[in-house]
Amino acid sequence: MNENELLAELLLPKTDKQPEYYEELYPARNIPEGAKVTRVAPSPTGYLHLGTLFTALVNRITATSSGGVFYTRIEDTDKKREVEGGIADIIGGLNRFGIAIDEGFISGDSEKGEYGPYKQSMRGEIYRCFAKDLIKRGLAYPCFCTADELSKMREEQEKLKVRTGYHGEWARHRNITYSEAKALIDAGKPFVIRLRSGGSESRRVVFDDVIKGKIEMPENDEDFVILKSDGIPTYHFAHAVDDHLMRTTHVFRGDEWISSAPKHIELFRVLGFKQVKYGHISPIMKLDGGAKRKISKRKDPEAAVHFFAEEGYPASAVIEYLMTIAASDFEDWRRVNPDADYKLFKFNPKKMSVSGALFDNDKLNDVSKIIISKMQSGAVYSALCDWAKEFDGDFYGILSTDPDYTAKMLAVDRDGVKNARKDIAKWSEAKSYFAYYFDSLFVPDYSTPERVSPADAKTFLEKYTSVYSESDDRQAWFDKIKAIAPEIGFAAETKEYKAEPEKYKGSAGDLSGVLRLAVTGRTNTPDLCGIMSVLGKEKCAERIKAYINNI
RNA sequence: GGCCCGGUGGUCAAGAGGCCUAAGACACCGCCCUUUCACGGCGGUAACACGAGUUCGAAUCUCGUCCGGGUCACCA
Numbered sequence: 001m002n003e004n005e006l007l008a009e010l011l012l013p014k015t016d017k018q019p020e021y022y023e024e025l026y027p028a029r030n031i032p033e034g035a036k037v038t039r040v041a042p043s044p045t046g047y048l049h050l051g052t053l054f055t056a057l058v059n060r061i062t063a064t065s066s067g068g069v070f071y072t073r074i075e076d077t078d079k080k081r082e083v084e085g086g087i088a089d090i091i092g093g094l095n096r097f098g099i100a101i102d103e104g105f106i107s108g109d110s111e112k113g114e115y116g117p118y119k120q121s122m123r124g125e126i127y128r129c130f131a132k133d134l135i136k137r138g139l140a141y142p143c144f145c146t147a148d149e150l151s152k153m154r155e156e157q158e159k160l161k162v163r164t165g166y167h168g169e170w171a172r173h174r175n176i177t178y179s180e181a182k183a184l185i186d187a188g189k190p191f192v193i194r195l196r197s198g199g200s201e202s203r204r205v206v207f208d209d210v211i212k213g214k215i216e217m218p219e220n221d222e223d224f225v226i227l228k229s230d231g232i233p234t235y236h237f238a239h240a241v242d243d244h245l246m247r248t249t250h251v252f253r254g255d256e257w258i259s260s261a262p263k264h265i266e267l268f269r270v271l272g273f274k275q276v277k278y279g280h281i282s283p284i285m286k287l288d289g290g291a292k293r294k295i296s297k298r299k300d301p302e303a304a305v306h307f308f309a310e311e312g313y314p315a316s317a318v319i320e321y322l323m324t325i326a327a328s329d330f331e332d333w334r335r336v337n338p339d340a341d342y343k344l345f346k347f348n349p350k351k352m353s354v355s356g357a358l359f360d361n362d363k364l365n366d367v368s369k370i371i372i373s374k375m376q377s378g379a380v381y382s383a384l385c386d387w388a389k390e391f392d393g394d395f396y397g398i399l400s401t402d403p404d405y406t407a408k409m410l411a412v413d414r415d416g417v418k419n420a421r422k423d424i425a426k427w428s429e430a431k432s433y434f435a436y437y438f439d440s441l442f443v444p445d446y447s448t449p450e451r452v453s454p455a456d457a458k459t460f461l462e463k464y465t466s467v468y469s470e471s472d473d474r475q476a477w478f479d480k481i482k483a484i485a486p487e488i489g490f491a492a493e494t495k496e497y498k499a500e501p502e503k504y505k506g507s508a509g510d511l512s513g514v515l516r517l518a519v520t521g522r523t524n525t526p527d528l529c530g531i532m533s534v535l536g537k538e539k540c541a542e543r544i545k546a547y548i549n550n551i
Numbered sequence: 552g553g554c555c556c557g558g559u560g561g562u563c564a565a566g567a568g569g570c571c572u573a574a575g576a577c578a579c580c581g582c583c584c585u586u587u588c589a590c591g592g593c594g595g596u597a598a599c600a601c602g603a604g605u606u607c608g609a610a611u612c613u614c615g616u617c618c619g620g621g622u623c624a625c626c627a
Contacts, residue, residue, distance in 0.1 A: 259622040
């Protein structure tokens with residue numbers, strides 16, 4: 001054995017597999033030409049965040065568009081930051097948003113697929129095997145520096161105004177010999193394994209980012225850590241080993257990774273792996289005061305995807321909105337395919353924005369309104385109840401008191417209508433939106449519309465009450481309003497009023513405004529005729545009476 | 552500070568030297584339609600960060616400035 005082999009045995013004595021073993025264990029995937037293999041590799045240090053969902057979506061749609069595979073891998077190499085239940089929350093969240101997972105973790109505690117294990121903490125031997133191989137080939141070595149020594153070194157570098165980091169002359173253990181290492185190990189000193197970088201700051205690495213295009217940077221020359229002192233790999237090393245062995249073709253990840261791409265590229269090279277393609281995604285931003293900044297899980301409630309569930313945005317609305325950010329040509333496609341599943345959209349990473357998009361709540365609302373407006377009342381009923389059950393128990397109690405009534409209420413202006421209303425954007429708005437259907441939520445408004453005096457309103461409502469019949473269809477219902485209009489100085493037709501406004505006090509439209517106010521306490525509601533028929537004659541009469549008595 | 556990435560209306564964005572008098576969507580405003588509210592239709596306000604250069608011609612190419620973001624860990 002030569003010195004390097006001796007060192008490898010000394011450092012990782014129990015690791016006995018060769019890289020070839022894993023290469024054979026995880027053969028090239030049998031997928032069509034051009035199919036892309038992508039993944040999302042969350043670290044269970046918190047709950048599912050918007051950025052992770054967005055990244056997952058982009059990876060998912062890339063795989064789907066190319067007939068490839070999308071898998072999940074858990075990056076739990078940092079035990080200190082791990083959060084209980086994190087995996088279940090993240091994977092469960094992905095599931096709820098309809099991000100189909102072909103392989104890897106499909107729930108909080110189960111995985112499937114031939115390329116596992118899909119949790120990094122279960123892959124220790126694999127990393128060690130590749131690290132050992134690097135040591136044997138003289139491309140990695142142990143470093144015994146303590147955190148303290150490292151920070152002293154850093155201070156010194158800062159004082160000298162040289163680039164900080166463990167590189168070149170500063171790489172203290174770079175030339176450590178077998179016997180030196182052995183002495184330190186025998187003395188019980190902990191160590192990490194560092195890459196012996198062959199890079200130079202004066203040379204450039206160039207890579208073609210599938211989103212951002214050509215990126216050119218100085219080579220990595222840092223002897224960065226690949227195996228931590230507990231034998232667990234750093235992100236960089238795990239990324240190279242895992243994505244190679246799992247036969248990933250494309251890695252879409254947050255653009256905060258751009259700066260470490262040279263490290264990754266060097267790793268792929270020394271390990272003899274085929275370089276994966278990178279697509280660096282710009283972060284979703286948020287306006288804070290006047291400044292744009294990356295959405296933060298600490299400051300912004302919408303950073304945690306849970307927020308959208310609480311607000312009651314349909315999961316599909318959030319995805320639809322994210323798609324509009326992900327692909328600039330998505331909305332064009334949507335116009336042509338208004339009802340198609342977004343998964344059919346052919347995603348082209350070149351159409352992704354290179355600068356970070358500001359999270360636009362107005363746009364989300366609009367997208368969500370469109371989605372809800374297209375739902376039939378049955379679907380609205382179950383989605384609304386599901387939401388209320390979880391987030392607004394009182395409202396759920398109200399909704400479920402009389403399911404038939406609730407169903408009828410939701411059908412107004414929805415089922416069998418050509419152009420459905422774009423009204424509510426999220427279920428949390430429903431309570432106030434539908435308030436007038438329930439006495440416990442109803443808030444009367446005893447004002448009158450602009451062109452209608454309280455006296456006329458009273459007269460109109462008194463006349464109207466005597467002729468109203470619950471069985472009136474829309475036409476009959478409105479004919480009755482029109483019949484009364486001329487009796488009190490209002491035009492029966494809007495056109496008549498507009499033609500000769502001085503001749504009338506207003507039009508039948510204004511009078512229906514009175515009726516609306518009396519019955520619903522609102523100036524803005526869906527089809528009033530439909531509402532009144534759901535409410536029932538008695539309830540309507542009661543509200544009208546109260547209104548008359550109070551204006 | 553070094554190194555990267557970016558900068559077109561309030562927001563998302565189209566744009567690959569002449570087709571730009573700069574598309575479309577959201578928001579906002581107006582009009583039309585309309586029983587109300589919507590939907591829909593039509594229209595409007597509003598942008599190439601700045602400065603040099605290259606070119607007959609620049610939103611587009613180059614350089615500089617400014618501004619924003621990211622990153623410089625035994626975190627991912």
